[in-house]
Amino acid sequence: MVKQSTIEKDIYLPRLAAVKQADLLNETELYLQLAMDGEQLDYVPGQFVEVSLAGVGEAPITISSSPTQKGYFELVVRKVGNVTNAIHKLKTGNKIGIRGPFGKGVYPVEESKGRGIVFICGGIGLVPQRSFINYVLDNRDDYGDVTILLGTKCQSQRFLTDELQSWSKRSDVQFLETVDQGDDCWKGNVGVVTTLIPKIESKLKSAVVTICGPPIMYKFVLMALQEYNLQHEDIYLNLERKMKCGVGKCGHCQINHVYACMDGPVFRYSDLAAMPEAI
Amino acid sequence: MNVKKISKSAFTSFVDELISKQKVIGAQAKGDRFEFEQLESANQLRLDYDVTLRPPNRKYFLPPVETLLTYEVGGSYQSVSDSTEFILLGIHPYDLEALNQMDLIFEQDNCDSHYMKRRNNATIIACDVVTPSRDVFAASMGTATVKSGFDVLLTDIGDSYLMESGSPKGDKLLAKAKGTADATAEDLEKRQKVWNENQNRLNKHKLNCDYSYLHKLLERAYSHPVWEEKAKTCFSCGSCNQVCPTCYCFNVQDDVNWDFVKGKRQRAWDGCLLDGFTKVAGEHEFRKKRADRFRHRLYRKGKYVPEKISSKIPACVGCGRCVHACLPDIANPVNVYNRLFDDLGLR
Ligand SMILES: Cc1cc2nc3c(=O)[nH]c(=O)nc-3n(C[C@H](O)[C@H](O)[C@H](O)COP(=O)(O)OP(=O)(O)OC[C@H]3O[C@@H](n4cnc5c(N)ncnc54)[C@H](O)[C@@H]3O)c2cc1C
Ligand code: SF4
Ligand code: SF4
Ligand code: FES
Numbered sequence: 001m002v003k004q005s006t007i008e009k010d011i012y013l014p015r016l017a018a019v020k021q022a023d024l025l026n027e028t029e030l031y032l033q034l035a036m037d038g039e040q041l042d043y044v045p046g047q048f049v050e051v052s053l054a055g056v057g058e059a060p061i062t063i064s065s066s067p068t069q070k071g072y073f074e075l076v077v078r079k080v081g082n083v084t085n086a087i088h089k090l091k092t093g094n095k096i097g098i099r100g101p102f103g104k105g106v107y108p109v110e111e112s113k114g115r116g117i118v119f120i121c122g123g124i125g126l127v128p129q130r131s132f133i134n135y136v137l138d139n140r141d142d143y144g145d146v147t148i149l150l151g152t153k154c155q156s157q158r159f160l161t162d163e164l165q166s167w168s169k170r171s172d173v174q175f176l177e178t179v180d181q182g183d184d185c186w187k188g189n190v191g192v193v194t195t196l197i198p199k200i201e202s203k204l205k206s207a208v209v210t211i212c213g214p215p216i217m218y219k220f221v222l223m224a225l226q227e228y229n230l231q232h233e234d235i236y237l238n239l240e241r242k243m244k245c246g247v248g249k250c251g252h253c254q255i256n257h258v259y260a261c262m263d264g265p266v267f268r269y270s271d272l273a274a275m276p277e278a279i
Numbered sequence: 280m281n282v283k284k285i286s287k288s289a290f291t292s293f294v295d296e297l298i299s300k301q302k303v304i305g306a307q308a309k310g311d312r313f314e315f316e317q318l319e320s321a322n323q324l325r326l327d328y329d330v331t332l333r334p335p336n337r338k339y340f341l342p343p344v345e346t347l348l349t350y351e352v353g354g355s356y357q358s359v360s361d362s363t364e365f366i367l368l369g370i371h372p373y374d375l376e377a378l379n380q381m382d383l384i385f386e387q388d389n390c391d392s393h394y395m396k397r398r399n400n401a402t403i404i405a406c407d408v409v410t411p412s413r414d415v416f417a418a419s420m421g422t423a424t425v426k427s428g429f430d431v432l433l434t435d436i437g438d439s440y441l442m443e444s445g446s447p448k449g450d451k452l453l454a455k456a457k458g459t460a461d462a463t464a465e466d467l468e469k470r471q472k473v474w475n476e477n478q479n480r481l482n483k484h485k486l487n488c489d490y491s492y493l494h495k496l497l498e499r500a501y502s503h504p505v506w507e508e509k510a511k512t513c514f515s516c517g518s519c520n521q522v523c524p525t526c527y528c529f530n531v532q533d534d535v536n537w538d539f540v541k542g543k544r545q546r547a548w549d550g551c552l553l554d555g556f557t558k559v560a561g562e563h564e565f566r567k568k569r570a571d572r573f574r575h576r577l578y579r580k581g582k583y584v585p586e587k588i589s590s591k592i593p594a595c596v597g598c599g600r601c602v603h604a605c606l607p608d609i610a611n612p613v614n615v616y617n618r619l620f621d622d623l624g625l626r
Contacts, residue, residue, distance in 0.1 A: 057531070057544075277565060
């Protein structure tokens with residue numbers, strides 16, 4: 001029936017990677033620098049891996065580093081349950097399993113060359129976007145204006161703050177940040193991420209927009225973008241779903257007829273007309 | 280076309296011969312119902328069964344619980360696969376069509392080696408239906424008879440069976456049977472009669488439109504009130520998923536030994552009707568409403584899966600198991616599809 005060579009390959013078998021660095025960024029976020037054993041992980045911004053901890057299970061996690069970064073890749077993992085708690089216990093030198101990279105719906109790395117890009121990130125949504133952001137910054141001349149909007153619940157939940165500061169210092173990047181709830185030590189914007197959108201009105205003209213954040217955020221951001229008459233083909237959404245296999249079989253990630261693990265996780269807004277379950 | 284005739288007594292000897300050489304799984308009585316289990320003797324085989332409790336295609340190719348990997352905690356992973364050869368004897372046309380569809384799904388895009396190894400190790404002896412079940416509607420779904428996917432197809436024509444080979448494996452198997460003769464024109468006519476009759480008999484719930492129209496009908500049915508109406512009494516028990524030959528969603532879980540050193544990763548049947556199927560961190564659930572899950576199942580059967588594998592036959596093969604399994608009596612796909620067809624008609 002099927003060629004023996006395709007049968008020999010087990011799509012559920014993780015390869016090993018070594019933890020090169022593990023830093024806790026705040027109470028809930030852990031930064032991991034990983035290197036595959038004896039190979040290079042080839043990926044594009046937007047793809048994810050299944051991180052496997054023997055005895056605990058697997059979790060889909062987006063690759064947060066840019067592929068321009070060679071020799072290792074980075075993940076940032078929020079502690080929410082079984083697997084992610086176990087990931088938080090990892091130390092330098094530990095071995096973990098990796099499957100992937102997965103996902104054919106990725107960030108428009110090629111399509112947006114020569115154009116301005118607006119990245120809209122909510123909370124942990126910064127992590128997947130960061131891969132594309134750093135890719136663009138490493139190939140800065142290939143792209144137009146770069147605008148990054150980031151909204152976080154409160155100050156204590158901010159992470160990768162050194163990197164955020166370096167972006168805010170660059171003259172070729174416009175970086176705007178807000179927190180939902182301000183406090184005495186927070187000097188910046190207060191309010192949800194959509195409150196930043198009117199401030200970048202001029203940048204939205206003919207830009208590519210990418211959005212990633214908690215499920216609730218998408219509707220509000222899209223609503224706020226409505227008055228700027230963007231082409232729906234130019235808006236990209238990174239959609240999280242429950243995933244068990246990552247390879248289009250288990251059915252958990254299905255959004256109407258599409259599979260977030262295979263066809264996504266990044267989708268064009270124009271594709272969402274056929275996917276009423278998307279947001 | 281290689282079609283042989285064999286008397287029922289010679290067939291029984293043939294099955295005993297097969298059982299003595301390898302694993303043979305066949306339909307057997309289980310109380311007043313039926314189930315596929317390994318045969319110890321040809322006497323246990325009941326080719327006159329109406330429908331089995333669990334669909335054999337899923338039970339034997341995507342078992343309820345299956346080990347994918349073993350590992351040592353902190354060490355490496357080993358792939359586990361099942362290389363036992365076996366014969367699946369007596370699968371009905373509708374369940375075979377479900378198997379044909381699963382073959383495409385598990386081979387497509389990323390070939391699932393666990394499924395495929397088992398599949399390649401199997402010999403499929405299908406059997407035309409002798410006793411229609413209470414709720415079968417295979418004829419409405421184009422699966423009352425089947426033309427491909429079997430190695431051998433059996434048809435009961437009274438005092439004997441016709442055995443048609445559908446593959447080189449089937450040719451080899453037929454060559455081993457003692458007491459066979461080439462089927463005559465008259466025998467083939469008898470078989471045709473069985474097929475024609477089954478087109479009428481296997482239709483306890485009649486679909487009012489052609490099955491190939493369902494995916495188009497569903498294009499216009501997304502906001503129809505039927506989803507809310509039916510799902511009002513749904514228990515979210517997932518029974519309709521559990522018994523269905525074309526449901527294949529699964530969960531993956533780790534199971535560690537008591538020593539916390541070695542363990543295995545397993546997959547197990549899951550169901551899209553169950554609450555929590557789409558739940559992610561932060562208590563966010565994408566199909567939280569019962570009506571959304573109820574609709575999703577019938578869209579998978581009528582539209583999503585057939586379109587994914589370019590199948591004209593829907594991913595409801597009309598076995599009728601869910602009709603029987605659903606306590607509030609809402610799962611019957613025909614009732615839903617007919618309601619939609621009545622309201623929306625052809626376009
Ligand atoms: C494409 C993709 C990329 C992601 N990228 C990141 C990332 O870069 N960083 C990050 O911290 N998180 C990311 N996530 C979310 C992360 O996968 C989940 O938080 C994680 O799987 C939860 O597993 P757990 O075992 O720790 O939680 P569990 O103990 O299993 O459960 C905690 C909660 O998480 C839900 N959950 C369980 N499994 C999954 C799953 N496979 N997917 C989503 N939710 C699940 C449960 O239903 C429950 O509500 C991503 C998810 C997807 C689909
Ligand atoms: S939906 Fe019901 S009738 Fe159709 S194949 Fe599944 S169990 Fe059988
Ligand atoms: S069997 Fe009936 S009650 Fe149970 S989940 Fe299916 S439709 Fe709902
Ligand atoms: S994660 Fe299993 S189908 Fe997408």
